[in-house]
Amino acid sequence: MERKQIAAGNWKMNTDYNEGRELAKAVVAGLQPSDVLVVLGAPYIHLKNISSIIQDVSNIKLAAQNCHQEESGAYTGEISAAMLKSCGVDFVILGHSERREYFGEKDELIARKIDIVLRHGMQPIYCCGERLEVREAGKHEELVGEQVKAALFHLSKEQMGQVVVAYEPVWAIGTGRTASPEQAQEMHRHIRSLLQKKFGKDVANATSILYGGSVKPDNARELFGQPDVDGGLVGGASLKARDFLEIAGSF
Numbered sequence: 001m002e003r004k005q006i007a008a009g010n011w012k013m014n015t016d017y018n019e020g021r022e023l024a025k026a027v028v029a030g031l032q033p034s035d036v037l038v039v040l041g042a043p044y045i046h047l048k049n050i051s052s053i054i055q056d057v058s059n060i061k062l063a064a065q066n067c068h069q070e071e072s073g074a075y076t077g078e079i080s081a082a083m084l085k086s087c088g089v090d091f092v093i094l095g096h097s098e099r100r101e102y103f104g105e106k107d108e109l110i111a112r113k114i115d116i117v118l119r120h121g122m123q124p125i126y127c128c129g130e131r132l133e134v135r136e137a138g139k140h141e142e143l144v145g146e147q148v149k150a151a152l153f154h155l156s157k158e159q160m161g162q163v164v165v166a167y168e169p170v171w172a173i174g175t176g177r178t179a180s181p182e183q184a185q186e187m188h189r190h191i192r193s194l195l196q197k198k199f200g201k202d203v204a205n206a207t208s209i210l211y212g213g214s215v216k217p218d219n220a221r222e223l224f225g226q227p228d229v230d231g232g233l234v235g236g237a238s239l240k241a242r243d244f245l246e247i248a249g250s251f
Contacts, residue, residue: 003208005224006164006231007248008039008063008125009238010093010212011046020046024053026241028060031248036231038248039063039125041093041238044079051088063091063125066099069112081120092117093233095127095151097170107150114151118159125164125233126151127212128191132171140169141190148194160199165191165209166233172213174235181222181229184211188228217243220250 015023020042031038041063042050054060068078084092094117095110114124128147130140144167152160167187169179179187188209196204211223212233223229231251237243 003206003230004037005035005251006037006039006208006210007244007250008041008091008093008164008166008210008231008233009244010041010063010065010096010233010235011043011238012065012098012235013043014239015043015046017045017049021049021053023239023241024050027244028053028057030241030245031057031060032245034059034249034251036248036251037061039091041065041091041125041233047084047087047089055088061090062088063093064089065093065096067092067094067113067117069109069116071116081116081122085120085122089122091123091125091164093125093127093166095147097127097129097168097173101170107147111151111154114155114163118155118162123162123164125166125210127166127168127233129168129170129213135169135171140187144187144191145194148191149198152195153198157199157203160195160203161206163207165195165207166212167191167209168212168233174214176214178214178216178219178223179211181226184223184229185226188226192228215247217246217250220247224251 038060064084067081094113099105117124130143134143192204208230210231210233215232215234
């Protein structure tokens with residue numbers, strides 16, 4: 001099984017209903033045919049509408065930015081995996097550093113979310129990455145390894161085959177700082193080696209590992225050119241259709 005090249009946009013808490021609709025339409029209108037999988041990670045209010053907008057485009061998929069770990073129940077304000085599936089969602093972004101930092105999410109909780117997303121036939125985009133002080137202390141590979149093991153190592157080989165991993169150095173998110181292509185490759189290779197030891201070479205080689213951290217049109221090609229970097233989880237640049245489409249064309 002050959003791993004996919006993926007350009008995933010994470011809109012975060014941006015775009016009102018009309019802005020989201022127009023952004024999705026602009027991406028669809030400008031997308032060139034290719035083998036690159038484009039993923040739109042939109043706020044909940046957009047999901048059903050975007051599902052309709054992209055339904056005839058084979059290489060665009062829809063992602064939610066989070067979900068609850070329980071099937072259903074008295075969890076006011078939360079969204080379940082079943083709800084997302086019913087809106088046409090294909091992927092769910094889980095473990096983003098902003099969820100960890102602002103909402104206190106730990107890998108034990110994220111692992112439960114991964115399980116329920118898989119149970120409902122969607123694919124998790126699992127985010128991991130270190131803060132600046134961890135990298136400066138030389139413990140970045142150790143920390144990311146702990147994150148990967150805690151969230152993913154309970155899965156079967158078949159389940160792991162449905163997971164996309166996104167490495168996002170926290171110090172490079174929204175800061176304008178970007179890990180060098182060499183730094184990105186070093187960590188992506190480390191993650192893939194961990195997956196190979198646990199799940200075997202076939203699963204590891206088939207797993208798409210994305211880089212997230214101030215990906216822009218002017219650095220995407222060099223980042224994506226690294227042998228273990230299979231694309232990007234794009235934040236701010238995904239809010240401008242032209243920039244995001246340029247990134248998607250950078251493979």
